[in-house]
Amino acid sequence: MSPEPSQSDPSLKSLAALMRELAGAEILPAFGRVQARSKADGSLLTEVDLAVQERLINALERLTPGIPVLGEEMTQSAQQRLLSGASPRDPAAGEAGAFWALDPLDGTSNFACGFPAFAISLALFRNGRVELGIIHDPVRDECFSARLGQGAWLNGTPLNSAQNCERLADAMALMDFKRIPPGRLSGLLRKGAFRSQRNLGSVALDWCWLAAGRAQVYLHGGQRLWDYAAGRLIAAEAGVVTRLLPPGLAESTEQLTLEPRLALAAAHQALFDQWWEHVGLPWQD
Template sequence: MQGNNSLPELKQLKAMVVTAAEQYLLPYFGQTTRHYKGDGSIVTQADHAIQDALVKALSEQWPEIPVLGEEMTPKQQQRLLDESRDGLWIMDPLDGTSNFAAGIPCFSVSIALLYEGEIQLGLIYDPLRKECFSAIRGKGAYLNGEPLQPGNTELPLKKCMAQIDFKRLPTQLAVRLVSDMPYSSQRSFGSSVLDWCWLAMGRVQIYLHGQQKLWDVAAGQLILAEAGGHALTLEGERVFQTTLETRSVIAAAGNRQFEAWRSIVMGSIS
């Protein structure tokens, strides 16, 4: 693969993901056996089935690009990252597994293409709503092929809806936000990759998460950036890095919202 001009076709990628979701996810929604990983998170046979199917399909279509999936071992994932200079697919085959297993309609598939240390292409598919979010670096963000137009980017913070994952935040910060809410209302939907998309399109306006993995942020952060949104870690670093270590996220749809939100968050932990 040589640069942005030779990127895989989004239409091909979307067709592949839609087919896999219809075959390996929708028939098992709310009707699958749960198992628990070493970190306590849930995994189902659907996670493995769709990952295997997509790894096979991606490898057949683009054999020169290896695939890193969430359900691979850390040793496999690290090896793939170390050898990623010529391109690497980064995939979360089923984000929102707990929702999926419980029959809660909020889960998705995420695929991103890493090349030369940057995410060049991202696609996130919500099979229940049939919403496909996508972006190519420097070419904008899209929802079902139409330019993504974020709304409510000028709302003052007090009128914003926030998406916050309190479970993984520093205690001092979580207590501050609960005791003196600087926003209108707060939600937590249980699918990190959809969080990015819903922020990018303006369903919510501000976002905070304490720990996200590589596959949680890869596609979503590009979609948000290409839609005009903003994101950093709590340490002030860019969110995406080629590491298996978790990363915090503070983000917003609009620039003024981001600056106001970040000021409050950082003031609560300083």
């Protein structure tokens, strides 16, 4: 059983029910049947992304009045204003610098093409850190959730990342090749580096599957706040060792930013150390 929330937070159970309802009404009926268009950054957008974002924002305004929502499909200027205003140093900012970070449909390209790997991702920030994360996979009806310092769960069952993989050569790797410098690929893929490799096309599910022990190491070259906020908390609370790094640097950072971050993770510290050495950061390509 997941712990009781603080008085100012909705329960994980109520958030899971809300996500399941939205998925049944907006996402699953349109799966593989919706038209997508390209955004300025080349990623895809559908009417489903916008509908889920609008409905979730309205629901969260009722559940947690005074806590704004930073959604992926908002304009960048609106996102930046909200992020700046949510600084814990700003006494005028909502509830102690609190805000929700929402990706209404992580894996839109998968969704539009009929590939069954996408999710709704939602995280609650307070004072610059994530306190709650919840991710709903509509296809598998799997709801991953976590509270800072209290654990992570899959449909209410506690999660622990796989601890029985000691050698990198035995690990399943999740890697996104699109955002890795081409000159680094041959070294990453050298024979014997890991057992096998997958790319789900959904950052939120990448983190959740790490938490569930379905993979043991992870590398993604550029994900944004709404991509990693909920999933990284879920993975960390399940025991996964994680780092977020600015491109070209080897020092981790927890600074809130809209800029992309390289993500590196492994199921436990000994495996992370092997993975870190293999990946060879920082990249200067």
